[in-house]
Amino acid sequence: MPRQKLHIKGMTCASCVRRVEKALQRVPGVQQAIVNLATEQAEVELSEPVPPDALIEAVRLAGYDAEPAIESRMVQADLQAARLRLILSLVFSLPVLVLSMFLPGVLPAQGWWLLALTTPVQFGVAWPFYRAAFGALRSGSANMEVLILTGTLAAYFYSLALTLSGQHHHLYYEASAIIITLVLLGKYLEARAKGRARAAMEALWALVPQQVLRWNGSDYQPVPLAAVQPGDRLLVRTGDRIPVDGEVLDGRGWVDESAITGESVPRECLPGDSVLSGALLTDGLLHLRAVAVGEQTALAQIARAVEAAQSQKGAIQRLADRVAAGFVPIVMVIAVLTFVGWWWTTRSLPDALIPAVSVLVIACPCALGLAVPIALMTGTTRAARMGILLRGIEALERVRTVDTLVLDKTGTLTMGQPHLTRIRLEGEVLEGEAPAEPMESEAPAEPRTPSPFTGRVGVGDNSEPSTEPNENEVLQLAAMLERAVRHPLAEAIVREAERRGLDLAQMANDRWRITDITVIPGGGVRAGNALIGSPRFLQEQGIAVGKEWREPVLLAFDGRVIAGFEFEDEPLPEAQETIRALQASGLHLVLCSGDHAGAVAAFAQRVGIQEWYGAQRPQEKAALVARLQAQGRRVAFVGDGINDAPALAQADLSIAVSTATALASEVADMVLLNRDLRTLLAALQLSRAIYGVIRQNLFFAFVYNTLGIPLAAAGKLNPLIAALAMSLSSVSVITNALRLLRHGTSKKQ
Template structure:
């Protein structure tokens, strides 16, 4: 590979980043309150979509959040919130600043915690009142007769129906006013029918109504649904723990040096270039570079790396990282919404708020689900009446249908798994941009690695400086370093680091030839540094240095020719060591049935050595940056699902062309923006981990949808046929939502495993 073949950061020499689709005129995020099922989310989505100027509205039930894309900047967040409130739900525009969002998040968390406590109190009261009602039913199989007086049953059931069940009536009324149905409407209809029928029988027959009362069914349904919603709320808090953990990492105050004095200010007042003081045990308030002091930083919640990282002058630090025992002075580079931590939070939020294609189908089903269930309940009632089984049996069958058919599980199936899976990935240092990237990553069967900075350290060092006769080593290095001083390429830095001490001469007419090398004028001489292609372009005869080139390349080092005014004056050898984790990364992928390939602009000899060290049988050498995307397209045309792993500007087209692009977060910004998945630390083993969590999350989504549909497909016919009582139907309905969320929570236990015995 030549000195500029895998250019990582020289923007002027890089190909243009791939064009992106036109962005909407604006984007608004609303926090929604009061949703209880997928039908509720559908109502909110429909209300927002009807607002003029809205191009797309997406509502996430698990996160209780709405994302709205606008075609007109004239649409205000307040107008959108008003549209939601007209449907009976609460809506609050999310504040733009990080400090305001953090304050709102804390207020929302406090409100949810208080609501959860109130819900728990109501649940306890409901359970205490319901238990005496269901005890006779539970004791009957054991030959015990514990029947209560009918009037006692009424006294116990009425508070449950009227007070505890009030939330269902309120939500059901809002749904009816909005011209739609939801889970609350089904519960309200079913329990009211059972309660009112029992009340009628008691008032009409008195004690003779014993045995024909269903107070226990109505009370049990309300209690079980309340229990299910309480468990669901707790589980949902667990799935969103990743975002809350990241939000808590951002300090609200920072100490900066102003006019030689240490001043404490709000984090929003810190500016790029400020000198920020970080004391032992504090979190880094900004992204920056250490200019004074030495310490260790715990970056585990940001990069997933559990081992503290030593920080010395010149090292980068990331906002949110926990400082160790030393005092640091850092120069702020990125502040506020531009910090790495803020970008991580945005990426995780965007991924968790997305919708899988299958979820859109579920939303359509949910929109007609409640009316369909009511229709089935009416048919069941009519069928039992026509069959001559009487009003009582017909009513119980209809009530059971209404109670068991809850769309909650359908609405939670996808978002619950998505939130838990992306949260677990974020804790491990794997950021997924959106649900589409997650689904594509789950299907990947081939991983294509860039070499420099991905499979290798990306911190090359000069190993050889071989001058030709008439040139000494110091002159060769001085002229080379002078030209390379205008480049930011990692190989250029290796030459600069090895240059003789002292001021370097100026370079003029500098040009970076992508994939070939660099050219510039130094001390009146036209100096060219690069590979054989560049030398041919410059009409340089490399015959005299060919043996030296071949020897350096045979030892897996990069060799470049240096010429002056069209004549070769020497050869430089540069080594970029292979990452110690790279070989294991290839093995981990192989165990998952995923092929690994390498694309590099380096020479065949160097590529062969690196591939041999990693156990790679498939690689392509001397690949120009512009040809990398073509190689990915060829794999796709052959029926493969390729992922591209890279970190440089020149990798961006290939990252965009792949089924899914995987970028190292330590690489160029354009690579990170283009990729669907970002690894927050340069460990290639995380590629296998990213594919693993993607597959597990997609599998959980499918499992959740299967169980959600199974509950209804099996439960509704059983209820209509009279095999389920309202109490059993209520238990099944409550457990459907709980099982879906609990199944998703297993993803929180996921951790990357790198042991050879995995």
């Protein structure tokens, strides 16, 4: 079914989304229209071909603007326009504020100066508000822009009437100009957030190289990625990213798929193995057959899953709009009735106009406009000081209801660096297994060459008894070989040898010449009779590898395996402490990882998590979150990496750690900016506090209006007192929000 994408301009709230969707769905040939406020895009599903101009015209008739979607250019243009409007508003509004509040009457005919400064703000930089308000009114509803313009226009025209009558005191131009400036500040911050979100989606595709080496029948030639078709033969070299989902035809290499699958340890790839687009070839050389290209790759599917799931989830964000839909008409009716009532009673235009204007001024939505932004501003400032990035009000709303926390392992609970945990020597039995019985017909051992470990000889030399190598000797030999390789597991072996103080240089000088060491790309290392690498590599070199050897790296000498090396990604130092605290707070914890099941089980036991899932690919992680949600749980997912993006988007609350890739961070509702996992608990507590302040601020904002409007209608408040009451409502919400800057400090004292 054909689809078209449009960039929608002028949307500010969820009601705007609904109006645009309805306008598009009324166009003949449109099957469905889905509008995303975060990306400002409409995806239109068509039952028959529809000209883009017809869709654009429908959007414009609804009071908005539209154009065909061109990703980054539009977002950047919106950000520049929002910045320009904010700067212009500040240039005109700050002098109005200074003259009105601190220097009243300092200029001759000061009212005219204030009028000249305020008019460009009210009718120039605020013009997008008029378009949005007009679109809402034309569709029979009211949004935040209607509420803002009602208050600012009331203050402006009342002040204009006084200025025209020659009065230059008790004017309210500053209310009009400053309210608009504050709203523009919020719009600018919103545009910046949307720009970052779009940039992160583009960064996802940066994982894929735009130039590839394709076989032309006689040689590999560079061609654009767009020219690659399924079935093409491609060459990938060490340090290159894999451009397509493919199958290895020839060569061998170690592929780091951590950004795609979450597997922390690079995977050895041989002919017949599959590889994923965006993965990094850390070592080796691969000849691939392209299986899936472009939009069909796993990377593209992850990106689509993120875009589809990135939608509005909260209700409190729309609270002000829902209230405004009924509040604005009610205020207007009260103002009209007030004017009529006083005119009927006094037959005096000034006596009738002043109470009516007082009603409009006391109802000016300054506090309502500040209630949410000021709480977010102070709350996010405090959060940043604590190492937490909060991405919006929707996250704060969902924090309250979360009862289940799903945690990714690699990079979230771990250091993100493989650590050598065990060296199993030949003859040692795996835990839980019985030792092998020797066979009666076993042939006598063949003579062996001298061992490099202690200077003693092995079987077949009658000068002295055989001595098998100990753990340090095995590690010393393995590290000496692995020093020639840049690979995470090789580096882990070398680090452990250095930690134990083993003299690698001395052994190399005494037993081996550096020229004897041969690195086999993507496989392992050979030096004389010694070999180190994966089980498959050793088998290919003619070494018999029994079923008892399950370790990812094996060391062989003189034709037999003598040691295996096990690895683990070390938990963060504070992981156990934080997990206990989270469990004590009533959260049910689940561990979910792309690592193999054995590693995940061992890690879960180590940190104290009872429920765990291993070998989880991106879609499986998202499916796990969906299953928990189907059980009635409210799920938060904590992860890093692109492979976590679908699960982050599926979760009721998504949290990314400081190692998160750009995409994971932009999808996440929260980002932890440091590696101290205790920040996660602090983030949940602070989020609940911010949400509580937002609700309190909305209450304060409406209390002033509901108490002040009857007094103003009764003539007990003139516009000056009404403006003072309006200012007090703003002071109350600001003061309440400032409490957040001290959140958590008393606990540290």
